[in-house]
Amino acid sequence: MKNSLIQKYNVAGPRYTSYPTVPYWDETDFSYKIWTETLKKSFVESNNVEGISLYIHLPFCESLCTFCGCNKRITKNHSLENPYIGAVLKEWSIYCKIIGEKPVIKEIHLGGGTPTFFSPKNLEDLINGIFKSATKAANYEFSFEGHPNNTSYEHLQKLYDLGFRRVSFGVQDYSAKVQKAIHREQPFHNVAKVTFWAREIGYTSIGHDIIFGLPFQEVNDVIDTIEKTKSLQPDRLAFYSYAHVPWIKGNGQRGFKDEDIPKDDQKRLLYETGKQLLFENGYYEIGMDHFALATDSLYKAFQDGELHRNFMGYSSSKTQLMIGLGVSSISDSWYSFAQNVKNLEDYYQILEWDKLPVYRGHLLTDEDLIIRKHILNLMCQFETSWSDATTYFNEIPEIILQLKEMENDGLLIFGEKSLTVTDAGKPHVRNICMAFDLRLVRKAPETTLFSMTI
Incomplete structure (x- = not known):
């Protein structure tokens, strides 16, 4: 059973040090x-x-x-x-x-x-x-x-x-x-x-x-x-x-x-x-x-x-x-992300102009901020909840349907308005987060962007 689950869920996916993930920033x-x-x-x-x-x-x-x-x-x-x-x-x-x-x-x-x-x-x-x-x-x-x-x-x-x-x-x-x-x-x-x-x-x-x-x-x-x-x-x-x-x-x-x-x-x-x-x-x-x-x-x-x-x-x-x-560093104001230039010489040059060496970033939408909370909850506590207006969003029913198979495989448990990752599901937490990642769901990558989840 365990081996079949590994084959089943070993797909390319983000590590979620941020949401949205860098390839999905809207620059x-x-x-x-x-x-x-x-x-x-x-x-x-x-x-x-x-x-x-x-x-x-x-x-x-x-x-x-x-x-x-x-x-x-x-x-x-x-x-x-x-x-x-x-x-x-x-x-x-x-x-x-x-x-x-x-x-x-x-x-x-x-x-x-x-x-x-x-x-x-x-x-x-x-x-x-x-x-x-x-x-x-x-x-x-x-x-x-x-x-x-x-x-x-x-x-x-x-x-x-x-x-x-x-x-x-x-x-x-x-x-x-x-x-x-x-x-x-x-x-x-x-x-x-x-x-x-x-x-x-x-x-x-x-x-x-x-x-x-x-x-x-x-x-x-x-x-x-x-x-x-x-x-x-x-x-x-x-x-x-x-x-x-x-x-x-x-x-x-x-x-x-x-x-x-x-x-x-x-x-x-x-x-x-x-x-x-x-x-x-x-x-x-x-x-x-x-x-x-x-x-x-x-x-x-x-x-x-x-x-x-x-x-x-x-x-x-x-x-x-x-x-x-420093060169290539990413900043997070909670409302937006900003990344510095990756080339050392460019970094020095922009600072000579008395400007921050930021070259790209993303302004988080209201939806992004809600999804970000859920993904942080899953990555940090192995659970999340949508029991109030600040955490609910319209796609929740679709996400529940999408995750039903993982529930059947014993990887998570649904409460009335919550989700808890089981011990068996912890190695697959990136896969669970991917169901909440609306930017990824709406536009699957056309090329390989991420490492494998397992």
Whole structure:
């Protein structure tokens, strides 16, 4: 039965870090003026209530990992660090001028690329530069992504001193064969070292990112990776499905053949094996592909119904306004999305003109805002409801009919005016969200846009 369901529901679909998803943004109704107006509106509504979030994209990597779909610039030239930080701080200064008040920052996340490509001193200059025109919220949460091969004790100590308490390390898989295929060779010793350092310094949430479905990966590789992970006891884990989308990512994902990648039942076995081992070792499933110990803030947020999801992934707290700084970053005012240019030289040039480097976006309609709530509910709490006027929309009866087969397959349960995803349905939550995705339903993609749901 399980195998037949895998075959049945393994289709291309979004990961829903946003709604509408990026390929379905309506750029014709978007403008620079609209972005700044919704930005100011959201800031007024949220700054003194919850503060704002900052995502800062640091794009440089010394080598190319062939599983990665992030926007990056491969280089060993560290003289690029200072100009880039100067540009990010200029972008921030333009935002502060538009806002007109001193922002209260609740969340900062440094992503990449490889944030630890930058020296501890330059990261310090970046964060101190941000707070020349901002203040910290009382319950702020700062996090960053660290590469186990180049994260130093000084990196960890400096960022801790600047207020960072969360760090996630990219592990992927410990198999030498898999690591060679994805061009991410890092011994267990390196991961253990940075994990112990972070715990010694005082980080309260240490995360590891693991991927299933990588080229040449077998069940024993997943078992070995989870066993090694168990010995380090990270507070939270992202156990991601490898998204093979070489038509989007170009040559970076052509370092191995398509037939080298586990598919369908074989890939699902990797996930089910890893998930069961995580359960046995005290981890709880939190949202899609995420697990946490009961002591971690992500688990507590899930239990309290406060888990949130945005372009940075899952978060234990919500902010209405998230500003993305740096090349390719996406911002979210709740009412609209805006994405920065992806080319580094274009990013620098536009900032020279004293303009935000935004090149596209989407203004959310009233319908979008309702659908967004349902998809967030499903992705964060595995349930949603349309019991009042603010959550009901005319297509609900059609969605119920569309999902009846998934109900018959035991993947969800309908209440009188609600839907709950069962344990069996959690691996298929993306499929359930797709039924609510009216933009996708009304216009199926003519070309392959998304990775497979399983």
